[in-house]
Amino acid sequence: MYKVLIVDDERPVRMAIRLAGEWEKLAVSEIAEAPEAHTGLRLLEEWKPDIVLVDIKMPVMDGMEMLHRASARHPEVKYIIISGFDEFEYARQAIQYRVLDYLLKPVDKVELNRSLSEAVRQLNEERKDREMKQRQSMMNNLSLPLFKEKLLTMIIDGDRIHPPILEDYKKLTSMTKQHVLYGCAIIQVLNFEEVCASKFKGDSFSCYFALTNMIDECCAPWSQGFSFRSYKIDHEIIVVLEIGTRPEPQVYSAAKMIEVIHTLQTLFGFASIAGIGGFSASFEKLGESYSEAHAIKSSINILKCENRVFTEAQTGRRAELSSIMNKKELLIRAFESGNIEFTRGIVNGYFELIKQTGYFSMDDARKAAAEFILMIEDIAAQLGIAEDSQGRLLSYGTVAAYPTFEDFSEFVFHVISLVFDRIQDGLKNSEAFNIIRIKNYIDDHFFTDIHLTMFSEQYYLSKEYLSRLFKERFGFGIYEYVLKVRMDRAKEMLDDPSIKIQLVSSKVGFNDNAYFSKAFKKYTGLSPSEYRNLTLQSKKSI
Numbered sequence: 334m335y336k337v338l339i340v341d342d343e344r345p346v347r348m349a350i351r352l353a354g355e356w357e358k359l360a361v362s363e364i365a366e367a368p369e370a371h372t373g374l375r376l377l378e379e380w381k382p383d384i385v386l387v388d389i390k391m392p393v394m395d396g397m398e399m400l401h402r403a404s405a406r407h408p409e410v411k412y413i414i415i416s417g418f419d420e421f422e423y424a425r426q427a428i429q430y431r432v433l434d435y436l437l438k439p440v441d442k443v444e445l446n447r448s449l450s451e452a453v454r455q456l457n458e459e460r461k462d463r464e465m466k467q468r469q470s471m472m473n474n475l476s477l478p479l480f481k482e483k484l485l486t487m488i489i490d491g492d493r494i495h496p497p498i499l500e501d502y503k504k505l506t507s508m509t510k511q512h513v514l515y516g517c518a519i520i521q522v523l524n525f526e527e528v529c530a531s532k533f534k535g536d537s538f539s540c541y542f543a544l545t546n547m548i549d550e551c552c553a554p555w556s557q558g559f560s561f562r563s564y565k566i567d568h569e570i571i572v573v574l575e576i577g578t579r580p581e582p583q584v585y586s587a588a589k590m591i592e593v594i595h596t597l598q599t600l601f602g603f604a605s606i607a608g609i610g611g612f613s614a615s616f617e618k619l620g621e622s623y624s625e626a627h628a629i630k631s632s633i634n635i636l637k638c639e640n641r642v643f644t645e646a647q648t649g650r651r652a653e654l655s656s657i658m659n660k661k662e663l664l665i666r667a668f669e670s671g672n673i674e675f676t677r678g679i680v681n682g683y684f685e686l687i688k689q690t691g692y693f694s695m696d697d698a699r700k701a702a703a704e705f706i707l708m709i710e711d712i713a714a715q716l717g718i719a720e721d722s723q724g725r726l727l728s729y730g731t732v733a734a735y736p737t738f739e740d741f742s743e744f745v746f747h748v749i750s751l752v753f754d755r756i757q758d759g760l761k762n763s764e765a766f767n768i769i770r771i772k773n774y775i776d777d778h779f780f781t782d783i784h785l786t787m788f789s790e791q792y793y794l795s796k797e798y799l800s801r802l803f804k805e806r807f808g809f810g811i812y813e814y815v816l817k818v819r820m821d822r823a824k825e826m827l828d829d830p831s832i833k834i835q836l837v838s839s840k841v842g843f844n845d846n847a848y849f850s851k852a853f854k855k856y857t858g859l860s861p862s863e864y865r866n867l868t869l870q871s872k873k874s875i
Contacts, residue, residue: 334362335456337449338382340373340399341366341415342391346438350386353442359453370394377403380412384452386436389416411452415440423436455548471744482561485573488616489517489623508822514582516612517622518572518590519630520548520560522597523604523736525568532601547600548572551593556586568734572621574612582612583644590642606633606736607642631696635738636688647694657683657701658708665712673753680749684742696733702744709748713755715795768806772814773801780842785811820856824851827865834861 347366365380366372368392377385385403388398388595400412404530412430433455433669434448520644522528522544529540545560548570551556556574563569574586590607597603610622610632625646632646660679687693735741771788785796788811793856803811819841826837835846838861843849854860860868 334360335383335453336365336380337361338373338376338380338385339364339366340370340385340391341388343369344368346440348439350445353440354449354623355446359446359449361449361453364857369400370396373399374402377407377410378826379466383456384411384413384449386413389414397430400432404430411455413448413452431618436568439780442739452873463716465615481559485559485571485619486559486564486775489571489620491620498641506515512578514578514614515616515619515622516574516582516586516610516613517619517626518574518586518607518609519563519623519626520570520590520597520605520607521566521570521630521736522568522570523606523734523740524602524667527858528602537717538546543601544597544603547571547597548593551596552589555589566734569625574609576612578614583609586612587644594641598606604736605641606630608633609642609644631694633695633736634692635698635735636691636693647692661708661712665709665715668712668753673750676749676753677746680742688738693738693741695736696735698738698741700740702735705745705748708751713752715797759866768799771803771811772807775811775818776817779815779822780840781844783811783815816856817851819843820853823853823861824857824864827861830865834865837861 339350341347351364367376386400389397412419412432414432414435415438429693433452436444436448489585529535529537533540541562549558551799556576558572558574560570560572563571576582579585586609594605594607597605610626629643629646633643634647654721660683665677775783788799789796800810807814809817823837823841826832826840838849839848850860857864
């Protein structure tokens, strides 16, 4: 919708224009009037009309003077002259003020609406033009970063890029300047999830957007930096730096990057570390700089990590340690013992061996954590606690970057506690589990088919774990105990000569008499008949 201002010192003329205009058809929503030029100029500033109709002959300031001032400050407005004088000089002057039309008094309704229609048409066209340019600008602002991110990722990954595309990119991003060095920095955000949850309501897209924008803004005074999210490593930001030629560009960039990391901490609470690769005058060598920055970041010794920005790979005597997988059986026993301190002690012993070496890199920690999770998953499955009684999987979290050894050990102990608690919950929720219940069941049902699976499924515990508990308590494995009860009961019945051996066999759970005889002899050293004869002879001799 548009606004029209009528500037004329004659009220009847203003009224006539109001009545003659087809305003609704022209999409004009508001009309204002000014009885002289000064008021017209003020309304032009304050009210901001789209179309202005101006009378030429007015007291104090005529229409030409008003047009001179108005067109200089508001060239986008459409001006239409109204005059009672059909003189060429006015028309000639009107052209220089970019007047749309020249109407004679008395104003003809058809001519008025024709002029107004042309003004509206031009306004519509210009509005569409502006909107299209705005959309194009917005698309450029959105697509250029995506294009840069895609191209830079390809260069860093070592992908071959068609030369014309690379040249177009350099022109588009002004990367044709002389005496410029290019390099890569990698910022690893250590508490991304925490900040994302607290400051961005868990919206990771907004969090990354704010993070990269802030990095670019911080880099702008000293480098044409462009940062983007790495999709290979969680919470890693790649920063492509462009600085003027100078000695020791890595050292210079490191000092500036310390300020960037400090700002991220102050404004958002992001805790970060960074590695900076080498610089080169060749834009195409960014992949080498990234690889160097990544190696530097991965080599950070988390046993001694006072700095936050690094420019050289750290080295040291790597831990000559056996794999943590070798602690698996010991950890299983510790979990089953129900003693959390014993469990922690095993892991602490492993940590102490690492500390004695004096060097344990972030990469070492990441690999050790991944190996530890694999081992814990295996232990959980073996102990029957991968899922709880409702079928919910046990989640151990994800392997992340560990800036200090304390962070690494905290993660390991957290997982240890999860598994330990799940074992205890399993015992509590297993129908008041007590190992004596299994023994009592065997005593009462020894003559039936008894399998470990029936107990493990009932109590949500692994067969291995149940067997170990039973043997520790009663000195027999479960199957050993079943056999013992059967054989003891068979001996009792064999003492009575009136009970046939075949009946004894079936009474103690053997369907095959021959198999019973074989099992009995293996257990006692005598066949059932030999055992019965020996027992009867003993009774006679008494």
